[in-house]
Amino acid sequence: MGTTLAQKAWDAHVVRRASGGGKDDLLYVDLQLLHEVNTPQAFDRLRAAGRTVRRPDLTVGTEDHNTPTLALDRVIKDREGRRQAELMRSNCAEFGIPLHRFGDPGQGIVHVIAPELGLVRPGMTIVCCDSHTTTLGAFGALAFGIGASQVEHVLATQTLPMRPLKTMAVNVEGTLPEGVSAKDLVLALIAQIGTAGGQGHIIEYRGAGVRALSMEARMTLCNMSVEAGSRAGMVAPDETTFAYLERCPGMPQGEEWDAEVAYWRSLASDADARFDREVTIDARELSPYVSWGTNPAQSVPLAGQVPAAADFGTAAERAAAERALTYMDLKPGTALRDVSVDTVFLGSCTNSRIEDLRAAADVLRGRKVADGLHMMIVPGSARVRLQAVEEGLDRVFAEAGADFRVGAGCSMCAALNEDRLLPGQRAASTNNRNFEGRQGRGSRTHIVSPAVAAATAVTGRLSSPADL
Amino acid sequence: MEKATVMEKATLRENATVMEKFTVHTGTAAPLRRTDVDTDQIIPVRFCASTRRDGHADSLFADWRTEDGFVLEQPERKGATVLVAGQDFGTGSSREYAVWALQDYGFRAVIAPRFGDIFRGNSLMNGLLTVVVPAAVVERLWELTEADPTALVTVDLERLQVRCADLVQDFTLDEDVRRRLLGGLDAIADTLLDEADIARYEATRRPALPVTRPPVTYPPATVR
Ligand code: SF4
Numbered sequence: 001m002g003t004t005l006a007q008k009a010w011d012a013h014v015v016r017r018a019s020g021g022g023k024d025d026l027l028y029v030d031l032q033l034l035h036e037v038n039t040p041q042a043f044d045r046l047r048a049a050g051r052t053v054r055r056p057d058l059t060v061g062t063e064d065h066n067t068p069t070l071a072l073d074r075v076i077k078d079r080e081g082r083r084q085a086e087l088m089r090s091n092c093a094e095f096g097i098p099l100h101r102f103g104d105p106g107q108g109i110v111h112v113i114a115p116e117l118g119l120v121r122p123g124m125t126i127v128c129c130d131s132h133t134t135t136l137g138a139f140g141a142l143a144f145g146i147g148a149s150q151v152e153h154v155l156a157t158q159t160l161p162m163r164p165l166k167t168m169a170v171n172v173e174g175t176l177p178e179g180v181s182a183k184d185l186v187l188a189l190i191a192q193i194g195t196a197g198g199q200g201h202i203i204e205y206r207g208a209g210v211r212a213l214s215m216e217a218r219m220t221l222c223n224m225s226v227e228a229g230s231r232a233g234m235v236a237p238d239e240t241t242f243a244y245l246e247r248c249p250g251m252p253q254g255e256e257w258d259a260e261v262a263y264w265r266s267l268a269s270d271a272d273a274r275f276d277r278e279v280t281i282d283a284r285e286l287s288p289y290v291s292w293g294t295n296p297a298q299s300v301p302l303a304g305q306v307p308a309a310a311d312f313g314t315a316a317e318r319a320a321a322e323r324a325l326t327y328m329d330l331k332p333g334t335a336l337r338d339v340s341v342d343t344v345f346l347g348s349c350t351n352s353r354i355e356d357l358r359a360a361a362d363v364l365r366g367r368k369v370a371d372g373l374h375m376m377i378v379p380g381s382a383r384v385r386l387q388a389v390e391e392g393l394d395r396v397f398a399e400a401g402a403d404f405r406v407g408a409g410c411s412m413c414a415a416l417n418e419d420r421l422l423p424g425q426r427a428a429s430t431n432n433r434n435f436e437g438r439q440g441r442g443s444r445t446h447i448v449s450p451a452v453a454a455a456t457a458v459t460g461r462l463s464s465p466a467d468l
Numbered sequence: 469m470e471k472a473t474v475m476e477k478a479t480l481r482e483n484a485t486v487m488e489k490f491t492v493h494t495g496t497a498a499p500l501r502r503t504d505v506d507t508d509q510i511i512p513v514r515f516c517a518s519t520r521r522d523g524h525a526d527s528l529f530a531d532w533r534t535e536d537g538f539v540l541e542q543p544e545r546k547g548a549t550v551l552v553a554g555q556d557f558g559t560g561s562s563r564e565y566a567v568w569a570l571q572d573y574g575f576r577a578v579i580a581p582r583f584g585d586i587f588r589g590n591s592l593m594n595g596l597l598t599v600v601v602p603a604a605v606v607e608r609l610w611e612l613t614e615a616d617p618t619a620l621v622t623v624d625l626e627r628l629q630v631r632c633a634d635l636v637q638d639f640t641l642d643e644d645v646r647r648r649l650l651g652g653l654d655a656i657a658d659t660l661l662d663e664a665d666i667a668r669y670e671a672t673r674r675p676a677l678p679v680t681r682p683p684v685t686y687p688p689a690t691v692r
Contacts, residue, residue: 015669016662024644026662028669030677040519041564051656060680080519087519098683105686117684124677147586148564149593149655157659159666161644249684252676260676383686 002270009142024161033128034061036088042152061099069405108381111135118248122237122264138218140237166276168201172209174284182217183449187289198230209283216355236268291447293324308332343427348413351430352380363454364400370460375402378411489652495549503554510566524569544617558587
């Protein structure tokens with residue numbers, strides 16, 4: 001029987017198999033990413049135990065969660081946030097870990113900068129104290145989020161004891177229709193399998209619908225794997241992957257490159273590989289999706305209506321829907337297209353890459369953001385901002401009346417910096433979580449794609465470009 | 469590099485002072501008659517902005533400790549080291565602060581019929597023993613320790629037993645974790661016993677794999 005992509009990546013990193021009667025394999029970690037939240041404790045303990053960082057050359061840091069967006073010379077206002085950033089700087093300096101500080105051209109959201117820096121390649125194992133590390137599985141890497149104690153463990157040993165995970169194939173049949181994006185695909189998938197649908201599994205996205213996606217779109221897809229409860233999401237590397245990687249800095253050249261590509265090709269799941277679970281979704285039937293509730297599975301087609309609690313099968317689902325409807329202040333049966341928003345947020349590690357900005361600019365070109373609506377665009381990285389400016393997207397945004405921020409980072413996705421919604425405000429947002437209070441206390445979030453975000457900014461109501 | 473000798477392994481163990489050994493622990497108990505105690509209740513999010521692992525004792529169950537008669541506030545529960553709780557203790561957010569707060573307060577073990585997955589993993593990483601026993605046994609422990617606050621509860625990791633008065637209950641634990649806790653090895657010290665394997669693996673890594681140093685530097689951005 002053949003093996004899957006995930007198993008191949010796993011097996012290539014086993015330092016030693018489970019021993020001593022336990023069930024954990026010891027896995028080697030090719031890259032650990034750090035950001036300023038959740039890491040100070042790990043460094044404190046490392047120091048207390050008299051240990052050091054084993055491989056600072058396989059570790060890299062950035063500042064993203066607390067960073068301001070209005071100007072590059074702005075300081076972090078929040079006292080605890082500033083303290084986290086200061087500790088990040090002193091810890092990285094002490095242990096020789098490269099850090100892309102706010103204002104540096106390599107800075108940005110951890111999951112956005114890692115591929116830009118050429119640090120993500122097929123078959124690698126990558127960890128970060130952040131659940132959306134799944135993003136990097138788009139390159140065929142085994143990338144997952146870890147806890148604070150595990151960060152310390154990887155710093156000290158460059159390994160992690162891990163219990164083998166199950167595998168799940170998501171087969172995407174057909175290709176997405178015009179105007180439907182990877183964001184819509186993944187929202188439809190989560191609506192289908194639920195927020196625990198992938199629990200204990202590594203998802204591999206397969207099929208024609210996935211092969212046709214760009215690297216940026218695959219990152220969006222893998223990013224939200226964690227919202228389906230899965231530990232990681234992966235796409236087998238192919239020509240699209242190689243073409244993207246070829247443009248990244250620090251790649252091997254000549255024969256060495258050819259050898260790498262040959263190795264990467266061999267990582268694809270074997271034809272006779274068996275998955276523990278298989279799910280099929282037909283891309284041809286999809287349309288733009290939007291969330292109505294307070295978890296990502298509470299999503300429906302934009303053309304649809306807000307459901308009623310009674311529509312759900314289990315008592316727990318009905319109770320959750322009831323709570324969500326109250327929190328979101330929505331009436332069952334309301335057409336999603338009739339829901340007005342006061343804010344549109346284009347950003348986050350799900351959708352803040354250049355392709356996402358282009359998709360929004362294509363909609364906004366020659367149009368205006370609705371009166372009284374605030375559309376905020378936060379680039380995922382300093383690189384993304386620079387490229388957007390080179391392509392003239394900044395002018396498109398300015399002419400449309402959108403607020404294209406200078407500083408890159410998480411911004412209103414987690415609302416840890418100054419950017420947040422006020423209680424009761426409603427946003428169409430390209431991020432990944434619509435939890436209660438996610439974008440500020442009392443905030444209401446509708447998760448959408450970049451194109452839907454831009455169209456919504458124009459009409460003031462949840463809309464797709466086709467509605468304009 | 470050769471495998472570490474027995475002597476060297478012993479030294480590594482000595483140096484692993486981060487985690488206290490857990491062999492047999494006996495102490496008084498705090499009977500917490502509640503189920504579904506999620507990590508938000510164990511330590512509310514407003515106490516999680518700290519950049520430290522210690523100093524969380526006062527934040528433990530912060531919102532409940534202002535309630536009349538909450539178990540931890542009863543004078544006879546001072547010094548309790550074993551927490552006995554209901555089903556699904558430690559569900560919700562993955563915050564490791566929950567474990568740190570319990571340890572900081574003085575708890576060495578938590579006994580419950582079922583735990584939240586991530587919380588259990590975090591607790592065992594930190595040397596807080598989470599013991600799974602049937603709900604009826606928890607009920608019995610509640611009765612015994614409520615009737616007599618000085619009743620001693622023993623959590624015996626060597627024999628995998630919980631004992632209190634005439635009650636003797638077996639429990640199970642992953643063998644790797646048990647060995648680690650018994651030796652007082654934190655997970656890192658445990659892994660470092662296999663340092664030779666790590667070094668050997670490192671020597672065979674494909675050379676083309678990326679490194680972060682020196683960092684990629686881009687030309688300075690001119691930001692409009
Ligand atoms: S953009 Fe949002 S989801 Fe992504 S890393 Fe930042 S806070 Fe987390």
